[in-house]
Amino acid sequence: MTAAALNRTHERKANTNNGGLMLLLNFVVLGAAIWALTQTIAYDDGSFALLMAFLVVLFVFILVGFYSLQPNEAAAITLFGNYKGTDRTPGLRWVLPWYKRTKISLRVRNVTGEKLKVNDKRGNPIEIAAVVVWRVTDTARALFDVDHYQTFVDIQIETAVREIASHFAYDHAEEGEATLRGDADQVSALLREKLQERTSVAGVVVDETKLSHLAYAPEIAGAMLRRQQAEAVLAARRFIVQGAVEMVQHALEQLSERDIVKLDDERRAAMVSNLLVVLCGDRDAQPVVNTGTLYQ
Incomplete structure (x- = not known):
């Protein structure tokens, strides 16, 4: 174990x-103090005055020891800087007045990170941001092992997002390689794992991470958009050609099976060429009526 691990503070229950x-009890003391005051006035007896003063001091002593906790809230108890434990019981609580109570929320928190401009695995500048859901589970670590645990978590989120972005390409990676855009669940899982490693020292548990923003940087967004449009056109053309070839093949097979027309290789090639032009063209085909024979 490292020295940092050995020096970590661990949460324990406070008394x-x-x-x-x-x-x-404080109401009883207050009632007794009021009774001592009446006796002091009635009998002008110094002993009752001393009793009343003692009861007033006791009343104030008990009064300043009260504190309350909401559900999913805790209070770290310290004595002159020495950690004594954590109270997680909601409601009205009491501790000796010289114990310091530092309250800390245990509720689930959402952090929406700022848009970061980073380079992906291929060196392309991109904009990325993440939403992180986290909560404090160890109050002692959160308060005493790091300075300002909320700021610490925010900085670790930014660092983890930058690290994850450098491990993946935005898109169009090599075959079998995950990308930021196409494998969001895998990226989010790895981001959560990395972030948990970084924030465990602060007694924090990361429940969920998701990418909330992902885009190319403005300086290359236009060029990347044109590339994506070109790839979409090529993919559509490829699909159209594949379908056209299947349709031509089916048409020739039907003509042959039904003995509608017999074509030699040259006329078959001409028909295939004409059908592919019609099926793959961007514009509607203009029909031509042949009034002669097929070979004119």
Whole structure:
């Protein structure tokens, strides 16, 4: 184990008291103080005055020890800088007044990262941002092992996103290689794993990560858009040609099987050429009526 791991603070349960019982006790002390005051006025007795002063001090002593916790909220208890434990029990609580209570939220938090301009695996400048869902699970680490744990998490999110972006190409990677655009689930899973490694020192658990923004940088967005459009046109053309070839093949087979017309190789090639022109052309074909024979 490293020295940093050995020096980590671990959360433990604090010894605190039920605030309701202490509140009831405080009302009893208050009532006794009021009774001592009436006795002091009625009998002008110094002993009752001393009792009243003691009860007032005791009332204030108990009063300043109260604190309350909401659901999914905790309080780290320290004594002169020495960590004594964490109280996670919601409701009215009480501890000795010289113990310091530092409250910390245990609720789930959403962080939407800023758009970062980074280079992908191929060196193309891209814009990327992520949404991270996280929560504090170890209050001692969050408060005492890092300085300002929320800022620490925000910085680690930016660092992890930059690292992940450099491991993947935006798109058009080699065969079998994941991309940022095409494999969002795999990228998000790896981002969560990397981010968890970085934030575990702060007692934080990362529940979910998702890419919220992914685009080429403005300086190359136009060129990449034209490339994508060209690739889309080529893919469409390839599909059209494949379908046209199948249709021509089917037409020739039907003509031959039904003995509608017999074509030699030259006329068969001419028919194939004409059908492919009609099926693959961008414009509607203009019909031509042949009034002679097939060979004129």
